[in-house]
Amino acid sequence: ASAPSSSTVENGEPSSPVEPSDGASVVDVNPPRGTRDFPPEDMRLRTWLFDQFREVSRVMAFEEVDFPVLESEALFIRKAGEEITQQLYNFEDKGGRRVVLRPEITPSLARLVIKQGKSVSLPLKWFTIGQCWRYERMTRGRRREHYQWNMDIFGMPKVRAESELLQAIILLFERLGITSSDVGIRVSSRKVLQAVLNMYSIPEHLFTEVCVIVDKLGKLTREEIEKKLVTIGLSSEAVLGIIEVLSLKSLPKLEEVLGSDVEAVADLKKLFSFAEQYGYADWICFDASVVRGLAYYTGIVFEAFDRDGKLRAICGGGRYDRLLSTFGSEDIPACGFGFGDAVIVELLKEKGLLPDLSRQIDDIVFPLDEELEGPACSVASSLRRQGRSVDLVEDKRLKWVFKHAERINAGRLILVGKSEWERGMVRVKILSTREEFEVKAGELQ
Numbered sequence: 142a143s144a145p146s147s148s149t150v151e152n153g154e155p156s157s158p159v160e161p162s163d164g165a166s167v168v169d170v171n172p173p174r175g176t177r178d179f180p181p182e183d184m185r186l187r188t189w190l191f192d193q194f195r196e197v198s199r200v201m202a203f204e205e206v207d208f209p210v211l212e213s214e215a216l217f218i219r220k221a222g223e224e225i226t227q228q229l230y231n232f233e234d235k236g237g238r239r240v241v242l243r244p245e246i247t248p249s250l251a252r253l254v255i256k257q258g259k260s261v262s263l264p265l266k267w268f269t270i271g272q273c274w275r276y277e278r279m280t281r282g283r284r285r286e287h288y289q290w291n292m293d294i295f296g297m298p299k300v301r302a303e304s305e306l307l308q309a310i311i312l313l314f315e316r317l318g319i320t321s322s323d324v325g326i327r328v329s330s331r332k333v334l335q336a337v338l339n340m341y342s343i344p345e346h347l348f349t350e351v352c353v354i355v356d357k358l359g360k361l362t363r364e365e366i367e368k369k370l371v372t373i374g375l376s377s378e379a380v381l382g383i384i385e386v387l388s389l390k391s392l393p394k395l396e397e398v399l400g401s402d403v404e405a406v407a408d409l410k411k412l413f414s415f416a417e418q419y420g421y422a423d424w425i426c427f428d429a430s431v432v433r434g435l436a437y438y439t440g441i442v443f444e445a446f447d448r449d450g451k452l453r454a455i456c457g458g459g460r461y462d463r464l465l466s467t468f469g470s471e472d473i474p475a476c477g478f479g480f481g482d483a484v485i486v487e488l489l490k491e492k493g494l495l496p497d498l499s500r501q502i503d504d505i506v507f508p509l510d511e512e513l514e515g516p517a518c519s520v521a522s523s524l525r526r527q528g529r530s531v532d533l534v535e536d537k538r539l540k541w542v543f544k545h546a547e548r549i550n551a552g553r554l555i556l557v558g559k560s561e562w563e564r565g566m567v568r569v570k571i572l573s574t575r576e577e578f579e580v581k582a583g584e585l586q
């Protein structure tokens with residue numbers, strides 16, 4: 142049975158196995174629920190997108206790193222009630238080890254930085270593109286895997302790393318033809334929330350939980366958020382104070398409420414002044430409601446959004462200065478973002494910015510009859526060794542070959558015929574101009 146391209150049928154109901162006449166059963170041809178195949182056309186788009194990620198990483202002078210998709214579960218056990226840790230794709234392997242398909246990449250980056258120890262010189266600028274997993278109850282019919290481009294900087298003080306990472310995100314959008322009229326980046330700092338909690342003398346140990354709850358603003362109703370905050374012990378006065386400050390979208394207003402000597406205000410003012418120098422100020426805006434949902438962020442946080450408000454966050458990240466000590470190591474200040482492969486493609490479709498990525502082949506080599514298959518192989522081999530992409534076609538009618546050439550956008554058709562070959566020649570047809578001529582087989586380029 143030929144399955145539809147499952148990357149478009151994202152969560153198709155797995156078809157029941159077909160029962161052929163001889164009684165053997167055919168496997169379900171769909172990939173596991175919540176996962177995607179990448180047939181050639183989808184793979185060309187993914188490769189193109191990842192090439193843009195890599196090109197931005199190159200101009201930002203980042204080094205590529207990679208990790209196993211399989212990680213120890215211990216790396217992701219956090220008590221803050223984050224969605225990402227409640228949906229771990231976790232299991233016990235045959236050695237009785239508790240492992241996961243990683244839900245994010247930052248903890249692996251931190252693990253490698255710790256493992257490399259003193260052998261790495263700071264600052265470190267690392268990037269990777271990797272698949273991440275979550276075990277989502279399929280009731281919501283969402284994907285269980287996606288690919289994420291991660292850019293992280295270790296050992297660079299605030300807000301320099303943040304402003305570098307924002308430039309990377311904006312360079313990526315510009316490469317894709319997306320403008321600051323299409324997309325904005327909301328920027329805030331968790332230190333805003335910390336200052337508010339201090340104003341209400343809320344104990345430090347509640348900070349992370351409050352962040353995870355408040356990150357659900359927009360997904361849960363205001364009442365649900367307030368109820369959750371009261372449940373963990375905040376007074377209704379504190380809850381109102383938090384909601385009020387988090388609705389601020391003006392830095393001067395924030396300064397009025399928190400005062401100028403608060404670290405959050407100083408950090409944000411510095412970041413916005415750097416943004417002017419980088420030339421991307423029109424892309425970013427202060428929005429105190431941005432807290433992001435990961436427990437380990439400690440400072441500036443940011444997320445890119447489509448200004449039409451139709452899509453989920455395109456990417457997001459922030460500063461995490463105390464992640465390494467949660468793994469028992471000395472802390473190194475760090476900052477990073479994750480950029481998924483799904484929402485950005487939805488945005489490109491919305492904006493009519495999907496590139497034309499049809500297949501491109503340089504040459505088709507075709508023997509005009511069976512006894513010339515050998516010479517056709519040598520012609521194809523010589524062209525391939527010169528770096529040309531060659532589709533060696535045999536056992537087809539010429540009419541099919543011309544149709545095939547059109548389908549794969551071949552540049553030339555090289556016909557190996559008996560009479561020409563006896564004179565050491567082959568016939569070349571330029572498919573765009575229909576021009577046709579003979580060339581010495583040994584001089585074909």
Ligand SMILES: OCc1cccc(Br)n1
Pocket residue numbers: 244245273274275284285286287
């Ligand atoms: O960003 C949340 C997330 C993590 C793993 C897999 C998928 Br799909 N989504």
